[in-house]
Amino acid sequence: MDLTEIDSFDISADHLRKVVALTGAGISAESGVPTFRGEGGMWRQHRPEELATPQAFASNPQMVWEWYLYRRQIIAQSNPNAGHDALVELEKVLKDRFILITQNVDGLHRRAGHKNPIELHGNIFLNRCNSCSERYPDDTLDFDKLPPLCLNCQGQIRPDVVWFGEGLNHVTIEDAFLHSQQATLFLSIGTSAVVHPAAALPVVAKDSGALLVEINPDRTPITSLADAVFTDSSAQVLPDLVNKIKQIETKSKN
Ligand SMILES: [Zn+2]
Structure with a gap:
């Protein structure tokens, strides 16, 4: 299924009761951040x-x-791009009905202005003690x-x-699963959907009744599950999608 026209994408106010977005390397790549892999x-x-x-x-x-x-x-x-900005806008519109989960460690969502993303793999700009786990901002070290x-x-x-061979923080991953289960709309953005446990989140959301939307130029294991697939870049798709959500939200309030 290849949907590239935002106008033909059918969502209603009902889908906006709880929106969860999962972002991966793709949204950072659009800001020029290398993957530091391979x-x-x-x-x-x-x-x-x-x-x-x-x-x-x-x-x-x-x-x-x-x-x-x-x-x-x-x-x-590198700087946050239009995709990061659109997700900040979405948070302003939906407030606590929007949850952002990211696999990225680059902190670009925070730099764009997102208040409290669930950072599954941590954040490269944050520090913690390897022994007692106390967290420290840079300026205290x-x-x-x-x-x-x-x-x-x-x-x-x-x-x-989170390093290779390490497990994810329990609280973080439980949070991510809980929110995904409650989602009425789940956006899978620029993630290859192969790294577990993040890859399971869109599946859990879909199984729990969410409308599943994928935004990724490449096909992934969840493409065939998705209710809508946008193959343009997230910097192109997200601003239009968020505008559409804003319109629906405004209408439902009147
Ligand atoms: Zn310590």
């Missing part, structure tokens, strides 16, 4: 899959931090000597992200 993400002859692990941090925390600070620099050069140390327990501070 051969293309090589850094000082290391593959990302070798650096983003608890083992790498245990054996060389300084090197892992240098890589993350490099990634932060690259990401800081000393980055001159890497790794920075915990003010509570002297443990090593790490980026607050």
Whole structure:
């Protein structure tokens, strides 16, 4: 099913009782953020899959931090795009009836102005103690000597992200599943829908009765499940989709 015309996309006020969006690498790629994966993400002859692990941090925390600070620099050069902005707009319109879940660690949704995204894989601009899990904003830490140390327990501070071989935060993932089950409209945006458990969220939403919309130039495992598929970029589709939702919302209030 290939729907490219927003006008022919049929949704009603009923679908707006609870809207959940899941975003993945695609929306960040449109801002020029590299995926830092595979051969293309090589850094000082290391593959990302070798650096983003608890083992790498245990054996060389300084090197892992240098890589993350490099990634932060690259990401800081990118800006949120029209897709990120449209989702901020959607939050303003629907307020707590809109939940944003992201697989991205680049913090672009927050930079666009989104208040409280559920960040499944953490956020590269946040820090936490590897021993006691205390979280620290950048300005409370000393980055001159890497790794920075915990003010509570002297443990090593790490980026607050989920590494290869690590499980997701329980509370975060339970939250994401609960919201997806309650969704009346679920938007799957720029995600390949193959990395679990995030890949299960659109399926759970659909099984619980949500209208499932996919926005992705590429076909994914959920394309055949989706009620509507937009194959243009999210920066093109989301502003129009959010405008349409705003119109429906305005009408239903009058
Ligand atoms: Zn600590």
